[in-house]
Amino acid sequence: MINFAILGFGVVGSGVYELSLNNKETVTKKVGKDVNVSRILVRSDKEHDAKHLFTKDFTDILNDGNIQVAVETMGGLEPAFTYTKSLLEAGIHVVTSNKELVATHGKELQEAATLAGVSYLYEGSVGGGIPIIRPLQNCLAANEITEVFGILNGTTNYILTQMKEHGLSFEKALKSAQELGYAESDPTADIEGFDTQRKISILASLAFGEDIGLENIPTTGISALTLKDLESAEAEGSSIKLVGRAWIENGQPKASVEPVKVPKSSPLSTVSSVNNAIVVRANPLGEVMFYGQGAGKEPTASAVMADVISVAASFT
Ligand code: HSE
DSSP states (O other): OEEEEEEOOSHHHHHHHHHHHHTHHHHHHHHSSOEEEEEEEOSSOOOOTTGGGEESOHHHHHTOSSOOEEEEOOOSSTTHHHHHHHHHHTTOEEEEOOHHHHHHHHHHHHHHHHHHTOOEEOGGGSSTTSOOHHIIIIITTTSEEEEEEEEOOHHHHHHHHHHHHHOOOHHHHHHHHHHTTOSOSSTHHHHTSHHHHHHHHHHHHHHHSSOOOGGGSOBOOSTTOOHHHHHHHHHTTEEEEEEEEEEEETTEEEEEEEEEEEETTSGGGGOOTTEEEEEEEEETTEEEEEEEEOSSHHHHHHHHHHHHHHHHHTOO
16 A cells, blocks of 8 residues: 655645545556555644544654655645655655746755655646646657747636636636636736746756746736737737747747737637647657646646656556
8 A cells, every 4th residue: 555645735635635535446556556645734624524634743744654655735835845855855755736846946856856766746737737747758858849838827818718708807707716726825926927937937947958047037927918908919810828938049948928919820829718738849849739727626636646646656
């Protein structure tokens, strides 16, 4: 049996717990052993079927002795960074959906993992349920990647779609995205483009093997857009989308985040609601596009659980 812990029991953490139960048979078949959630780190007590697994004390997980993998779905930099580093140094594999942490301290945490001989995996950090981290690391490994761009934030794409197609106000559309579990706990990160900035930074570092640094990625969100802007773009035959882009210029990796008028002829213009789409330009492959649900409980839990399975299946 393989035991894993979940740190943070919000939308994604509870999604991972539910998925581990609902698809237990599938997971067991893939790993060849039972994979169980044995501890859950929560901020406060609440009524839940999994309440018997709850602890508010991180050291209960760190010192448990029978936990081989930890899923970090707390979000934010602290205490997620300190906990992740301690777990890795203690020889516990860590799987995360925390893009802010991966974008800010991913390199250091990866080094700590390598030193301890464990994995730090983050498929759930970009694109929700869309496979994109592993394709960049493995499937496209023989290619020289020249550009990565796309719609990387489900909340803002959902808001823009609701405004344009259903005439909803910005505020109403945002409230709905929050209720559906798409938005960050502080939705400023979504709306002002910082969530996209973190994601494009992660993708750029995988594509080009170099960190650009969040501070070097000019970022504009969608808060200044009005329904009139969306309608006038529509009249010109375009759709406004929040696009993250990373490319090579004079041998240097660059990235940006901004609302872009995407012509109707581009496949990005048809990406609606909470969906994300990521285009990778690579040599000799050419162009490849990844598409699917980019935020929300089940899609993100699907990506996180895949990393847990991957680690668990590697145990002899
Ligand atoms: N708030 C994020 C989004 C969640 O809307 O895309 C998934 O990373």
